[in-house]
Amino acid sequence: MTHHEFRYASHPKDALNYGTEELRNNFLIERPFQDDCINLTYSMFDRFIAGGAKPVSKDLRLETLPYLKSDNFLDRREMGIINVGGKGLISVDGKVFELDKKEALYIGKGAKEVIFKAQGDPMFYINSAPAHKEFPIRKVGKENAEVIQLGDVKYANRRVLNKLIVNSIVETCQLQMGLTELLDGNVWNTMPPHTHERRMEVYFYFDIEAGQSVCHFMGQPQNTRHIFMQNNQAVISPEWSIHAGAGTVNYSFIWGMAGENLDYGDMDVVTPDKLK
Numbered sequence: 180m181t182h183h184e185f186r187y188a189s190h191p192k193d194a195l196n197y198g199t200e201e202l203r204n205n206f207l208i209e210r211p212f213q214d215d216c217i218n219l220t221y222s223m224f225d226r227f228i229a230g231g232a233k234p235v236s237k238d239l240r241l242e243t244l245p246y247l248k249s250d251n252f253l254d255r256r257e258m259g260i261i262n263v264g265g266k267g268l269i270s271v272d273g274k275v276f277e278l279d280k281k282e283a284l285y286i287g288k289g290a291k292e293v294i295f296k297a298q299g300d301p302m303f304y305i306n307s308a309p310a311h312k313e314f315p316i317r318k319v320g321k322e323n324a325e326v327i328q329l330g331d332v333k334y335a336n337r338r339v340l341n342k343l344i345v346n347s348i349v350e351t352c353q354l355q356m357g358l359t360e361l362l363d364g365n366v367w368n369t370m371p372p373h374t375h376e377r378r379m380e381v382y383f384y385f386d387i388e389a390g391q392s393v394c395h396f397m398g399q400p401q402n403t404r405h406i407f408m409q410n411n412q413a414v415i416s417p418e419w420s421i422h423a424g425a426g427t428v429n430y431s432f433i434w435g436m437a438g439e440n441l442d443y444g445d446m447d448v449v450t451p452d453k454l455k
Contacts, residue, residue, distance in 0.1 A: 181217045181242045183230075188223040191399050191419045206397065207406055208413035211383070212302055215239065217295070219305065221246050224379040224417050225353075225437045228256075228307040231411075233264070234297035241293035251291050257310035258286045258293075259344045259356040260303050261433055263385045263411070267301020270294040276318050278303075281358060281431075283343040285351065287314035302411070304383055308437035310352040319343045324357070336367035346441040355436045355443065360386075361429040368432060372396065372421035372454070373446040378438030380422055383413040386431040393426040400449040421449060 189197075189205055197205065208220050211231035217239050219230035232239050243252045252258075260269065262278040269276050269284055272292050276284055278301065286293065288310035295303055324343050330336035342348065344356040359368060384393050387410035397420045398404040406414060408424070416422040418438065 180215065181219065181244075182213065183244050184220045185246055186220060186222050186415070189417065191417070194398065194404070195402055197404070202404055202406055206415045207408070208415070211304065211413050212411055217241065219244065222415050224415060226309050227379060227381060227435075227437050228305070229381045229383070229413050229415070229435065230305050232295040232303040232305060234267075234295045234301065236297060238297050239295040241295070252293070253286060253288055253290045255288065255309060256307050257288050257314070257352055257354050258305060258307040259354050259435065260284045260286070260305055261343065261356060261358060262301050263304050263433070264302030265300030267299050267303060268296035269303065270296060271316055274316070278318070279320070281321060283319040283356060285314070285317045285319065285344050285349045287316060288352070289313045290316070304433055306354060306356055306381065306435035308352070308354045312352055314350040314352070317349045319348060323348060330365065332365065334367065334370070335365050336370050337362045337365040338368065342443070345443055351441070353437045353441065355441060356433065358431060358433045360431045361426070363429055365429055366426045367423070369423040371448055371450050372400070372423040373448045374400070374419065374421055375446045376418045377440050377445055378436045379418045380416040380434055380436045381413055382416060382422055382424070383433040383435075384408045384424070384430055385411050385433070387426065388428045391426065391428040393424045393430055395422070395424045397422060400453060401455045403454055
């Protein structure tokens, strides 16, 4: 079964007038995972799709969406998948890939059949963007990742950034994905924050301890807003918005981007003392 939702893009001047519910309705992806379901949100920000597949009692076949007007989901798109649950299997045109937790799979344009297998206890987090060229399927584990140590305990933002689906490791058209893990006692992510008008981004927060939360900050640097996030929720970050967060406990999050370029370092940093 596939559930899907369509969301229009928002102008930053309009978003200034959003209250709590409007912010959440436009940007929060509240339930990307449901048992025995593929749940996808199609955003008009760079036509990015984010969601999840959680096979429990049956295999889940990736179906096309009405917004795509294509015979197969990946006829004109590429996809990145990161497993955030137990060990799981994905079949792509008959070839089976095993993913442990925090391992990634890139599937290029043109794949016809993608099946998420009901073996183990996997939770497959999905990002997809339009693609103009076919690139080969590639599995990426932490041993293949580009790992960067970031932050400082002094500022409560010590973290490990794992670049998984980036152009230094995997050829893609525009999709980039990775995951960041905050160390014990550290709660701030992406602080100082940044914007990048060449790309939009989606954050997916996970490994949040039960009963705890992450406050996600968004909006233009001079007009910030916040959304409180729970475990296994995603949030859309427009190209005009900062994206940062502070938790009541440490956590992990997946970042996925698409847009004008593949330059990870192309960002406009805003120092904390300039935020409003």
